[in-house]
Amino acid sequence: MKITLPDKSVRDLPDGSSGYDVAKDIGPGLAKSAVAIIVNGEKKDLHDIIEKDSTASIITIDSEDGLEIMRHTLAAQVLAKALKNLYPKSYLAIGPTIEDGFYYDIETSQSISVDDLEKIEKEMNKIISSKSSITKRIASKKDALKVFKSLEEPYKQTIINESDQKDNFQLYYQDQDSFVDLCKGPHLPNLSFIGSFKLTKVSGAYWKGDSKNTMLTRIYGTAWNSDKDLNKHLNSIEEAQKRDHRKLGKEMDLFHFQDEAPGMVFWHPDGWTIYRQLQNFVRQKIESNGYVEINTPLVIDRKLWEASGHWDKYRENMFITEIDEEHANEKRVNALKPMNCPGHVQIYNQGIKSYKDLPLRFAEFGACHRYEPSGTMHGLMRVRGFTQDDGHIFCTEDQIESETGLFINLLSDIYADLGFKDFNIKLSTRPEVRVGSDKTWDKAEQALESAIKNLGYPYKLDEGDGAFYGPKLDFVLTDAIGRAWQCGTFQLDFNLADRLDAEFVGEDGKKHIPVMIHRAVLGSFERFIGILIENYSGKLPFWLAPKQVVVASIVSEVNDYVMEIQELFKNKGIRTEVDLRNEKISYKVREHSSKKVPIILAIGKNEKANNTVSIRRIGSNDSKVMDLNKAVQEITKENTI
RNA sequence: GCUCAUAUAGCUCAGCGGUAGAGCACUUGCUUGGUAAGUAAGAGGUCACCGGUUCAAGUCCGGUUAUGAGCUCCA
Numbered sequence: 144m145k146i147t148l149p150d151k152s153v154r155d156l157p158d159g160s161s162g163y164d165v166a167k168d169i170g171p172g173l174a175k176s177a178v179a180i181i182v183n184g185e186k187k188d189l190h191d192i193i194e195k196d197s198t199a200s201i202i203t204i205d206s207e208d209g210l211e212i213m214r215h216t217l218a219a220q221v222l223a224k225a226l227k228n229l230y231p232k233s234y235l236a237i238g239p240t241i242e243d244g245f246y247y248d249i250e251t252s253q254s255i256s257v258d259d260l261e262k263i264e265k266e267m268n269k270i271i272s273s274k275s276s277i278t279k280r281i282a283s284k285k286d287a288l289k290v291f292k293s294l295e296e297p298y299k300q301t302i303i304n305e306s307d308q309k310d311n312f313q314l315y316y317q318d319q320d321s322f323v324d325l326c327k328g329p330h331l332p333n334l335s336f337i338g339s340f341k342l343t344k345v346s347g348a349y350w351k352g353d354s355k356n357t358m359l360t361r362i363y364g365t366a367w368n369s370d371k372d373l374n375k376h377l378n379s380i381e382e383a384q385k386r387d388h389r390k391l392g393k394e395m396d397l398f399h400f401q402d403e404a405p406g407m408v409f410w411h412p413d414g415w416t417i418y419r420q421l422q423n424f425v426r427q428k429i430e431s432n433g434y435v436e437i438n439t440p441l442v443i444d445r446k447l448w449e450a451s452g453h454w455d456k457y458r459e460n461m462f463i464t465e466i467d468e469e470h471a472n473e474k475r476v477n478a479l480k481p482m483n484c485p486g487h488v489q490i491y492n493q494g495i496k497s498y499k500d501l502p503l504r505f506a507e508f509g510a511c512h513r514y515e516p517s518g519t520m521h522g523l524m525r526v527r528g529f530t531q532d533d534g535h536i537f538c539t540e541d542q543i544e545s546e547t548g549l550f551i552n553l554l555s556d557i558y559a560d561l562g563f564k565d566f567n568i569k570l571s572t573r574p575e576v577r578v579g580s581d582k583t584w585d586k587a588e589q590a591l592e593s594a595i596k597n598l599g600y601p602y603k604l605d606e607g608d609g610a611f612y613g614p615k616l617d618f619v620l621t622d623a624i625g626r627a628w629q630c631g632t633f634q635l636d637f638n639l640a641d642r643l644d645a646e647f648v649g650e651d652g653k654k655h656i657p658v659m660i661h662r663a664v665l666g667s668f669e670r671f672i673g674i675l676i677e678n679y680s681g682k683l684p685f686w687l688a689p690k691q692v693v694v695a696s697i698v699s700e701v702n703d704y705v706m707e708i709q710e711l712f713k714n715k716g717i718r719t720e721v722d723l724r725n726e727k728i729s730y731k732v733r734e735h736s737s738k739k740v741p742i743i744l745a746i747g748k749n750e751k752a753n754n755t756v757s758i759r760r761i762g763s764n765d766s767k768v769m770d771l772n773k774a775v776q777e778i779t780k781e782n783t784i
Numbered sequence: 785g786c787u788c789a790u791a792u793a794g795c796u797c798a799g800c801g802g803u804a805g806a807g808c809a810c811u812u813g814c815u816u817g818g819u820a821a822g823u824a825a826g827a828g829g830u831c832a833c834c835g836g837u838u839c840a841a842g843u844c845c846g847g848u849u850a851u852g853a854g855c856u857c858c859a
Contacts, residue, residue: 345789346854354857516856
C-alpha cells in the first residue's frame with residue numbers, strides 16, 4: 144500500500160496499516176505526538192485502518208487540528224462522562240468544539256450552577272488521570288439505537304434516527320468502562336493527550352437551537368495544550384472585560400440606565416460631549432458628500448405605518464401610543480417611529496420631482512424606538528431608543544451603481560478617521576417576511592449584486608438576511624482586539640417609494656417611481672460610541688475626548704496662573720478644566736488618569752516662574768516641561784481628526 | 785421571549801432569621817504636598833418593588849421589575 148505524504152514523498156506500508164503505523168514509519172517522535180490522521184482530506188482516528196493507496200498527513204497534538212480534536216475529546220468523552228457520573232439521571236445531547244473551547248448540552252432535572260463547575264472539573268480530572276485508551280466500534284443503525292435505548296439516552300436516539308447515514312455509526316469507549324458516546328470523531332487515541340482546561344460558564348440553550356424545543360443546560364469550557372496557553376487565554380478575557388463600555392461608561396461618568404426606561408440612555412455631560420463631537424463629524428462628512436439634512440416627527444399616525452408596510456411586518460417591534468380618550472376629541476393610534484424612511488418619503492413627496500433632482504440624498508439623525516425583547520438588551524450596544532445616522536437616497540435605476548460606490552467611499556473614509564482600517568462586506572438577500580413581488584426582488588438583488596461586483600469589492604453572500612423591503616449590503620468592521628461589529632448598511636428598496644406614492648417626472652415627460660436606498664454608516668450613535676469606548680479602552684482620540692486637558696495646581700499660590708492657562712486653551716476651543724483642590728498632585732493625576740483625560744498639565748512654582756507647563760499624557764508615565772505658548776500651539780494642532 | 789444567576793450607602797462589595805457593615809467617594813478640620821490614593825473626624829441605607837411564612841425577614845418562600853451570562857431574536 145502506498146501512502147503519499149504532504150511533502151510528496153511516498154511510503155510503502157503493508158496492507159492493513161493504520162495512521163499510527165504511518166507515523167511510526169516516519170519516526171518515533173511523530174508516533175508519540177500523533178493523535179489523528181487526515182486520509183484523502185478526511186480526518187480519521189489514528190488507529191483506523193487505511194484501506195487503499197492514499198495521501199495522508201499526521202495530525203499532532205501541538206497543531207491546530209490536534210488542539211481541536213483534544214477539545215472535542217474533552218467535551219464528548221471527559222465532560223460528558225463526568226456529568227453522567229455526577230448526574231446519572233441526565234440525558235446527553237451534543238458536545239461540539241467552539242472557538243477556544245467546547246461545550247456540552249445535557250438535559251437534567253437538577254439545576255447546575257457555576258458553583259458546581261469546580262466539582263465537575265474535579266470529576267473530569269479523575270477521568271483524565273486514568274489515561275484510558277479510547278476505542279471505537281462501528282455499529283449499524285439498529286445496533287446503535289439498541290445501545291442508546293438501553294442507556295436511556297433519548298437525544299442520541301433522535302440523532303441516530305434523523306441521520307441519513309445507514310450503518311456507519313461510531314461508538315467510542317474508554318477501556319473497560321461502561322461509558323459510550325456516539326460521535327463522528329475523530330478522538331484522541333488516549334486521555335493522556337489532554338492538556339489544560341477550565342470550565343467557564345453554565346447557561347441554557349435550546350435543543351437544536353429552536354426556541355420551541357426543550358431548554359437544555361449548556362456547560363462551557365476552554366482548553367489548551369499547556370497551562371501557559373490557558374492562562375494567556377484567561378488573561379485576554381480579563382483584558383476584554385476591562386474595556387467593557389458599561390464599566391468604563393460608569394467610571395468615566397458618561398451615561399446611565401434605569402429601571403423606568405429600560406434600553407434608553409441617560410447621557411451625562413461627558414458622554415453627551417462625545418455624542419455631539421461624533422455627530423458634528425458625521426454631519427460635516429455627509430454635507431460634503433451631497434446630502435441635505437432633514438428632520439421628521441417621532442410620533443406618526445398608524446395610517447402611515449400601514450401604508451409603508453411596517454404595521455404589517457414590523458408591528459411587534461414598535462412602541463404604540465394612544466391618546467387618552469377623555470382628553471381628546473378623537474381617538475388616534477400612533478407609533479413611535481422605528482425607522483425614518485416613511486417620514487423621508489413624505490418630504491420627498493412635497494412638490495413635483497424631476498429626474499433632474501435625482502439623486503436626492505436626505506440625511507437625518509433620526510431618533511428611533513424599537514421594542515427589543517428584554518433578553519437582548521446590552522448596554523449601549525443593543526438599546527430600545529437610539530439615533531441612526533440615517534439617510535435615504537432617491538435615485539434612478541441607472542444611478543444605483545454610482546451611488547453604491549460613493550457610499551462605500553464615504554463609509555471607508557469615516558471608518559478610517561475613527562480608527563477602523565478594516566471592514567468586510569456582506570450581501571443579504573430576500574428574507575421570508577417581506578413586502579413586494581418576487582419579480583421586484585429579483586430585480587433589486589441583481590442590481591445590488593452587479594453594483595458591488597462591478598465596483599470590485601469582495602463580499603460574502605448571506606441568503607435570507609435582507610430587510611423586509613429589500614436586499615442590502617452590510618459593513619462589518621474589526622476593532623482593536625479583533626472583534627467584528629456590524630455597523631454600516633446600504634439597503635436597496637424597490638417597494639416603499641411605490642407604496643407611498645413617490646414619483647418623479649422622467650426625460651420622457653412621464654411619471655416614474657424612484658429607487659430608494661436606505662443607508663447608515665455608523666448604524667446608531669449609541670452602539671457606535673460603545674464600540675469606540677471598547678476599541679480605545681476609554682482612551683479616545685484627542686478630538687473625541689470629553690475633557691481634553693485638565694490643568695492641575697501643585698500649590699495654591701499658582702492658582703491664578705492655572706486659570707490663565709485654562710483661558711488660553713479655552714480660547715483655542717480645547718475642552719479644558721482646572722483642578723485647584725487642596726490635594727496632592729499624585730492624587731489629582733490618579734483621578735484624571737482614571738477618567739482617561741488625554742492631557743494633564745501639572746503646574747507648580749517652577750512652571751509659574753518660567754512661564755512653562757509640565758505635560759503628562761494618558762498612557763505615559765513621564766512628564767515633559769514645555770514653554771506655555773508652545774504647548775498651546777502644539778496641543779491645538781492635535782485637536783483635528 | 786426562554787434558562788440560570790443577581791439586586792444592601794454615590795461606587796465596589798461583605799452580612800444570609802434576633803437593633804444595618806467595610807473600602808473608596810462625599811462634608812469638615814489639619815496638611816501647600818512635584819506626577820496613579822497625605823491625615824483625622826463626620827454625615828450617608830424603607831437592604832429593588834409587592835405579597836407570604838415566622839414571636840421576629842436584607843436574610844426563608846412566591847410574584848413583579850431591572851440587570852448579567854448564554855439561547856432565540858435583531859441587524
